[in-house]
Amino acid sequence: MMRQAGRYLPEYRELRADYSFRSAISTPEVATEISLQPWHRFHPDGIVLYSDILTVLEPLGLSYRIESGVGPVIDEPPMGPDDFCHRPNAVAEELAYVGDILDRLRVEVADAAALIGFVGGPFTVAAYAVEGQPSRSFMSVRRLLHTDPTAFAEMLSVIADALVELAILQVEHGADVIQLFDTHAGLLSREDYATFILPVQRRILAAIDVPTIIFARNMSGRLDQLAATGANVIGLDWTVEMASARAELGDRSVQGNLDPAVLFADPATVAERTRAIIDAAGNTGHILNLGHGVDKNTPVAGVEAFFNAVKDIDRGH
Amino acid sequence: MMRQAGRYLPEYRELRADYSFRSAISTPEVATEISLQPWHRFHPDGIVLYSDILTVLEPLGLSYRIESGVGPVIDEPPMGPDDFCHRPNAVAEELAYVGDILDRLRVEVADAAALIGFVGGPFTVAAYAVEGQPSRSFMSVRRLLHTDPTAFAEMLSVIADALVELAILQVEHGADVIQLFDTHAGLLSREDYATFILPVQRRILAAIDVPTIIFARNMSGRLDQLAATGANVIGLDWTVEMASARAELGDRSVQGNLDPAVLFADPATVAERTRAIIDAAGNTGHILNLGHGVDKNTPVAGVEAFFNAVKDIDRGH
Numbered sequence: 001m002m003r004q005a006g007r008y009l010p011e012y013r014e015l016r017a018d019y020s021f022r023s024a025i026s027t028p029e030v031a032t033e034i035s036l037q038p039w040h041r042f043h044p045d046g047i048v049l050y051s052d053i054l055t056v057l058e059p060l061g062l063s064y065r066i067e068s069g070v071g072p073v074i075d076e077p078p079m080g081p082d083d084f085c086h087r088p089n090a091v092a093e094e095l096a097y098v099g100d101i102l103d104r105l106r107v108e109v110a111d112a113a114a115l116i117g118f119v120g121g122p123f124t125v126a127a128y129a130v131e132g133q134p135s136r137s138f139m140s141v142r143r144l145l146h147t148d149p150t151a152f153a154e155m156l157s158v159i160a161d162a163l164v165e166l167a168i169l170q171v172e173h174g175a176d177v178i179q180l181f182d183t184h185a186g187l188l189s190r191e192d193y194a195t196f197i198l199p200v201q202r203r204i205l206a207a208i209d210v211p212t213i214i215f216a217r218n219m220s221g222r223l224d225q226l227a228a229t230g231a232n233v234i235g236l237d238w239t240v241e242m243a244s245a246r247a248e249l250g251d252r253s254v255q256g257n258l259d260p261a262v263l264f265a266d267p268a269t270v271a272e273r274t275r276a277i278i279d280a281a282g283n284t285g286h287i288l289n290l291g292h293g294v295d296k297n298t299p300v301a302g303v304e305a306f307f308n309a310v311k312d313i314d315r316g317h
Numbered sequence: 318m319m320r321q322a323g324r325y326l327p328e329y330r331e332l333r334a335d336y337s338f339r340s341a342i343s344t345p346e347v348a349t350e351i352s353l354q355p356w357h358r359f360h361p362d363g364i365v366l367y368s369d370i371l372t373v374l375e376p377l378g379l380s381y382r383i384e385s386g387v388g389p390v391i392d393e394p395p396m397g398p399d400d401f402c403h404r405p406n407a408v409a410e411e412l413a414y415v416g417d418i419l420d421r422l423r424v425e426v427a428d429a430a431a432l433i434g435f436v437g438g439p440f441t442v443a444a445y446a447v448e449g450q451p452s453r454s455f456m457s458v459r460r461l462l463h464t465d466p467t468a469f470a471e472m473l474s475v476i477a478d479a480l481v482e483l484a485i486l487q488v489e490h491g492a493d494v495i496q497l498f499d500t501h502a503g504l505l506s507r508e509d510y511a512t513f514i515l516p517v518q519r520r521i522l523a524a525i526d527v528p529t530i531i532f533a534r535n536m537s538g539r540l541d542q543l544a545a546t547g548a549n550v551i552g553l554d555w556t557v558e559m560a561s562a563r564a565e566l567g568d569r570s571v572q573g574n575l576d577p578a579v580l581f582a583d584p585a586t587v588a589e590r591t592r593a594i595i596d597a598a599g600n601t602g603h604i605l606n607l608g609h610g611v612d613k614n615t616p617v618a619g620v621e622a623f624f625n626a627v628k629d630i631d632r633g634h
Contacts, residue, residue: 136453139612142578146586186535189576189608190558218503221537221557240538241507259506261459269463291506295456 001303002215003293004038004048008300011037021066025051028100035105039113041300042307046114046177047105049170051098053120053181054128056162059094061085062129070133077132077140081154091165098166099173106174117175119163121182121216122156122200129159138184145192153196160200164207171210179213180204180231186218193225201229213255217292223248238291242280253285260290263302270302274309318620319532320610321355321365325617328354338383342368345417352422356430358617359624363431363494364422366487368415370437370498371445373479376411378402379446387450394449394457398471408482415483416490423491434492436480438499438533439473439517446476455501462509470513477517481524488527496530497521497548503535510542518546530572534609540565555608559597570602577607580619587619591626 006012012034016024024030035050054072057064061084067073078084105115123141128134130141145152167178185197205212215235219226226234227249236245236256245254262273278288288310294303323329329351333341341347352367371389374381378401384390395401422432440458445451447458462469484495502514522529532552536543543551544566553562553573562571579590595605605627611620 134453136451137612139578139614142576143581143612143614146578146580146582186556189555192576218535218537218556220535220539221561223538238506239503239535244538259459259509261456261463263463264460265463295454295460297456297460 007296032104059090102173117170118179255287257291267305270305324613325615349421376407419490431493434487435496572604574608584622587622
């Protein structure tokens with residue numbers, strides 16, 4: 001489940017009362033415990049590393065903070081590639097705690113669950129960085145693309161170098177699969193995505209020696225572009241119809257795609273809508289997941305019904 | 318052009334210095350002047366009524382205010398359909414100024430330009446109302462859909478009644494075409510869109526006796542659902558590829574779809590990308606437009622290049 005560990009769980013809220021988000025993700029014992037919370041409750045097949053797609057900004061020389069009610073804020077947003085500083089080994093040194101969390105998770109679960117690592121996608125990391133805060137349109141980075149395409153491309157390339165290092169660090173510490181979350185890349189036109197984003201996503205994914213999953217929102221009309229990234233698994237948001245995605249993508253494995261809002265429904269409805277997705281996806285090459293992160297107000301009963309729907313099928317019900 | 322009158326124009330910023338947004342849209346002489354500002358500069362074929370998709374909330378008994386840096390805010394968001402109050406004639410009485418603006422525009426331009434009216438779409442109006450403010454996910458209204466689908470459907474129906482009255486008022490005052498802006502309806506899954514939104518959009522569009530345009534963002538993988546609304550023209554956001562949309566939609570007219578971010582590029586690039594859309598759309602049944610509203614920081618030179626690209630083609634260049 002995306003955002004598997006999170007505010008919808010009372011034990012998460014309790015633990016987080018003592019730690020800021022930034023200290024929770026960077027303190028291995030805390031991040032390990034948080035990563036394991038949903039596993040203890042629901043026993044999914046995979047444990048998602050508890051981290052943040054923007055951690056990579058720090059070794060790139062940009063500090064960010066989490067502002068309550070706003071989200072990640074960068075006080076001096078970069079204007080171009082020269083405002084990033086990519087020192088050799090900076091990722092391995094400054095984000096060593098990520099490897100530590102994965103090591104601890106492996107000790108805790110041995111081979112009972114897959115460890116799922118992730119990095120942000122190059123466009124999405126650039127979008128947050130240049131905008132300096134969350135945005136609906138991320139117009140600042142799109143403006144940069146059109147006013148100075150060379151600088152934009154160079155910026156993506158510098159970010160991609162750091163993302164590759166972070167992904168490799170996770171693989172070296174036992175991640176069984178890496179997700180590339182380029183959540184907002186669907187904000188670009190097909191043409192601009194093809195020109196600027198696709199080559200960089202391909203380069204990142206090609207450097208990863210374990211199976212990969214790509215996710216981007218609002219790509220329903222151009223799943224072929226996600227497939228062209230070379231990722232082993234194509235993440236689908238909930239606006240994609242599973243049956244037509246399978247038809248379009250052929251043998252490629254898919255992940256998704258229950259609307260996270262459905263988890264607010266009664267458990268019987270959650271189970272029914274989850275089973276419909278499993279049925280539409282067929283028997284192979286499908287990782288059941290939500291179509292985006294679970295909302296912080298989601299009732300635990302809804303999440304439970306989602307996991308139970310899969311287990312009932314596993315048990316042949 | 319969507320959001321044709323707006324902050325990117327210095328004369329708009331100057332006039333708005335003396336009026337709040339709410340007083341500007343509801344004071345006929347001011348709203349008329351603002352509506353005409355882009356026409357005086359660029360002489361497009363159509364003049365877009367200067368108004369707001371949320372005006373309809375007032376005759377529905379919900380007051381809203383514009384908070385600086387946030388957008389429209391409703392202090393007591395409705396929890397269900399009973400929190401809306403739809404009195405007979407409330408729309409005609411409380412939004413009479415909208416008719417007044419259109420009357421004035423007709424006097425000003427006679428038959429030299431089409432008058433383009435608009436209403437918000439039922440989902441988008443409900444989404445702002447229930448959330449109480451702008452949002453990326455509009456999870457409050459999506460939660461209502463899944464916790465109480467009957468209440469959600471009733472709410473959409475009450476809103477739709479008022480939207481029909483507002484559209485008819487605009488037609489009675491000379492609007493040549495009505496746009497239905499259900500900008501955020503693409504947040505729903507295909508199934509929920511078909512169940513809850515499509516029938517209501519169809520009902521609204523069927524009640525309008527002039528040509529209609531529908532617009533929703535992030536519908537690239539399901540243009541058939543937009544076509545099924547019965548709108549005469551399908552608005553395309555910039556993430557849709559024009560050539561494939563034409564192929565998919567057959568004879569149906571389309572509107573769009575230049576990425577508003579492209580207007581930040583140099584004028585030659587703006588012209589080139591605009592011409593590419595015109596070429597892909599073909600010679601008939603295409604209203605050139607942006608794929609969404611123009612950004613407030615857009616250089617006027619970019620907008621000018623956009624309009625000139627069409628005019629050069631009209632002149633046979």
